[in-house]
Amino acid sequence: MKTFRLTAAAGAALLVFTGALTACAPPEKESGGEQTQSGVKAGEATSAADFGGMPGxxxxxxxxxxxxxxxxxxxxxxxxxxxxxxxxxxGIKVNSAQPDAASQDEINAANQQKGKSTAPDVFDLGQSVALANTSLFAPYKVEKFGDISDDFKDPDGKWVNDYGGYMSIGYDESKVPAIAGVDDLLKPEFKGKVALNGDPTQAGAAFSGVMMVAISQGGTPDDIAPGVEFFRKLKEAGNFLxxxxxxxxxESGQTPVVVDWDYLNVAETKKLPSWKVVIPPNAAVAGYYYQAINKDAPHPAAARLWQEFLFSDEGQNLYLQGGARPVRADTMATQGTIDRAAYAVLPPVDGAATFVTVDQNQAATKYLEGNWAKAVG
Incomplete structure (x- = not known):
């Protein structure tokens, strides 16, 4: 999921916001796009080779x-x-709709606007929502597909992890005491101050935040219940915001403590010097976002070119410059194509990284759907 976030980047003026939902019904878009060199429509192309290569x-x-x-x-x-x-x-116009939307909103927009010129061409999704909606994705293998570990992609290219990070706690040291770990959040000094980025039943960041808390409380990727219980206690203590x-x-001080991805919290330190970030010791939950093409994309060739750009050295280094960890980082480091200055300032991690598998994610999501609202509602 994404709700409006924090990572270092150029300002909103750099984007062309067009707002996909308008008062007038958008025009229908011919399905599949134009025919490629290989004879299939652009919307059926599974690699740049179908277009005769990258120039095509x-x-x-x-x-x-x-x-x-x-x-x-x-x-x-x-x-x-x-x-x-x-x-x-x-020279392609990028229409950026609903920048503050969650992952589920992306899927909803694709379903509601299917066949329209304003439908999303591409998705950037949290794990839970992505894996529940693979029927909406078009298989496509970028040129750098072979650089990506099998653990981080669908074998047919329906989805590919693009960037990720570690769950962290960001806090304003001018407003709250220093935070060493998750347990500190239950202290009375944090009353009405601890925010989670989204609803974990819909948002990838929030899901991973609850999982991080669960690990810190003795849970495992197979048992997210301790994380839900901790947030119940946090709500009961009046600390959950x-x-x-x-x-x-x-920056206004409304949310002086935030559980969110490290790259989002770290970015805020550049704007608010008193903002500090900690990845809780022995609770290093890592996660990647899922990149996919809408199988009904109104601009299917542009959607595929976007994927090629994101997974190129240039695109991966741009993620890195925003504090995110690109999925091709290891290969790029070996090849000497990574931005070493940006790579060197990533936050330190104490302990082995915890990754949540597909099956673990699905089981945890089901538990959250049945228990999260009862705990914090």
Missing amino acids: LEEAAKKEGELNVIALPPDWANYGAIIKAFGDKY PVDPTPATI
């Missing part, structure tokens, strides 16, 4: 002239700069 894909995308993205705040994982770089490089944090709420 670029030509087809430029002919479409537009790309619809959704739920990509400019301050999230450097998406402001990424969108500008893509638009400048290819039911406000989705944004850069504005952080």
Whole structure:
């Protein structure tokens, strides 16, 4: 999921916000796009080879002239700069709708606007929502597909992890005591001050936040219950603040403690010097977002070119410059193509990383659906 976020990036002025939902019904869009060199329609292309290679894909995308993205705040994982770089490089207009939306909102928009010119072309999703909606994704393998571990992609390219990070606690040291770990959040000094980025039944960041707390309380990826119980205690103590944090709420002091991805919290330190970030010891929960193409994309060639750009060295380094950890980081480090200055300032991690598997995610999501609202509602 994404609600409006915090990562270092160019400002909102860099984006072309068009708002996909308008008062007038948008026009219908011919399904599948134009025929490619291989004989299939652009919407059926499974690699750049179908277009005769990258030059052919670029030509087809430029002919479409537009790309619809959704739920990509400019301050999230450097998406402001990424969108500008893509638009400048290819001369393609990027329409960025609902930048503060959650992952589920992306899927809802695709279903509601199917066949319309304003439907999302691509998705950037948390694990739970992505894995529940793979029937909406078009298989496509970018040129760098082989660089990505099998653990981080669908074998047919229906989805590929693009960037990620670790769950963290960000806090304003001018307003609350220093935080060493999750247990500190139950102290009376944190009354009405602890915010979680979203609803964990819909938002990838919030899901991973509850999982991080669960691990800190003796839980495991197979047992998220201790995390839900901790938030119940937090609510009971009056410390849980039911406000989705944004850069504005952080900088105004409304949300002085935020459980969120490290790259989002770290970005805020550049704007608020008193903002500190800690990845709780022995509770290093890592996660990646899922990149996918809408199988009914109104701009199918542009959607595929966007994927190529995101997984290129340029795109991956742009994620890194926003504090996110690109999925190709290890390969790029070996090849000498990674931005070493940006790589060197990533927050330290204490202990082994915990990754949640597909099955564990599905089981935890089911538990949250049955118990989260009862705990904090």
